[in-house]
Amino acid sequence: MNPTQSKPITILLDNNAHRYAQQFAKEQSNPIKGKQVYLNTLTVYSIHTYLKCLNINSNLANSDCWQTGLRAMFNVADITLSNGKLECLWLLPGEETTTIPLEIREDRLGYIVVQLEAELKQIELLGFISGDNIKFDTETINISQLQPLETLFDVIATPKKTPLNQWLNNIFTSDWQPVETILAGRITRSLTTANSTTAITRGKTIAWQINSLEQEIILVIKMMPQSDKTVDLCLQLYPGEGNNNLHAGLSVSILDAANQTCMSAQAKDTDDWMQLEFSCQPKEEFKVEMNLEGVSIVEQFLA
Numbered sequence: 001m002n003p004t005q006s007k008p009i010t011i012l013l014d015n016n017a018h019r020y021a022q023q024f025a026k027e028q029s030n031p032i033k034g035k036q037v038y039l040n041t042l043t044v045y046s047i048h049t050y051l052k053c054l055n056i057n058s059n060l061a062n063s064d065c066w067q068t069g070l071r072a073m074f075n076v077a078d079i080t081l082s083n084g085k086l087e088c089l090w091l092l093p094g095e096e097t098t099t100i101p102l103e104i105r106e107d108r109l110g111y112i113v114v115q116l117e118a119e120l121k122q123i124e125l126l127g128f129i130s131g132d133n134i135k136f137d138t139e140t141i142n143i144s145q146l147q148p149l150e151t152l153f154d155v156i157a158t159p160k161k162t163p164l165n166q167w168l169n170n171i172f173t174s175d176w177q178p179v180e181t182i183l184a185g186r187i188t189r190s191l192t193t194a195n196s197t198t199a200i201t202r203g204k205t206i207a208w209q210i211n212s213l214e215q216e217i218i219l220v221i222k223m224m225p226q227s228d229k230t231v232d233l234c235l236q237l238y239p240g241e242g243n244n245n246l247h248a249g250l251s252v253s254i255l256d257a258a259n260q261t262c263m264s265a266q267a268k269d270t271d272d273w274m275q276l277e278f279s280c281q282p283k284e285e286f287k288v289e290m291n292l293e294g295v296s297i298v299e300q301f302l303a
């Protein structure tokens with residue numbers, strides 16, 4: 001191991017970790033995939049526990065590996081933080097190199113590597129490597145490449161902004177999907193910002209885990225440059241899959257770069273959508289804060 005690497009941190013794997021791992025593994029089509037999902041789940045849950053002890057918010061419900069279809073299709077062990085996704089990679093006893101699946105070599109804040117114990121009663125956090133150091137052709141990470149875990153906190157503290165101007169060049173991160181995909185088969189409302197051939201609309205799932213229950217909504221954003229000085233934006237919220245109405249009390253606010261609230265709205269019992277319209281300048285920063293039962297999720301944008 002790199003001589004500058006700090007001493008590994010040990011985390012016990014409790015019954016909840018194994019319960020989720022067993023549940024997710026049973027869903028898989030064959031034992032090999034089941035083992036992969038089992039170990040991925042243990043690893044993710046252990047990192048979630050570690051971050052919770054440090055009072056760092058992580059969102060399992062909004063992670064790809066917590067979605068039935070995505071964990072079945074892909075080799076993912078991600079955990080969603082306030083500013084992006086952290087990937088969790090594991091090593092079996094005696095191993096010094098871990099493989100990076102092709103599907104997780106982009107759109108990651110970084111990669112945290114753990115060593116699994118033979119009896120799966122505990123794991124050791126070995127270190128971290130920033131996503132900036134991983135390229136599309138990077139296939140493996142050796143433990144000699146790992147940085148001390150302290151470097152993880154610098155990455156977590158750096159806000160990740162969705163660059164809306166890149167949407168005009170058809171550059172999107174994987175979490176922002178076409179509206180016809182994310183809202184397929186559902187009744188939607190027109191985004192009332194004026195039509196334009198340059199307008200781009202995308203949506204993503206926002207999920208909370210409150211009292212062990214997962215709550216979801218769909219955030220949709222349409223952006224359209226009007227001139228060199230103005231960008232019009234229309235934001236909509238829809239209920240998550242399986243729900244006809246938004247959760248009563250759900251609130252959404254638009255905040256400027258100084259964290260001042262510019263506008264806000266709150267859902268009532270019978271609301272099946274919400275909408276906010278506003279304008280900003282190109283390259284202006286703003287935030288969308290969504291709050292449900294006192295738990296806030298913030299998405300940051302660069303117009």
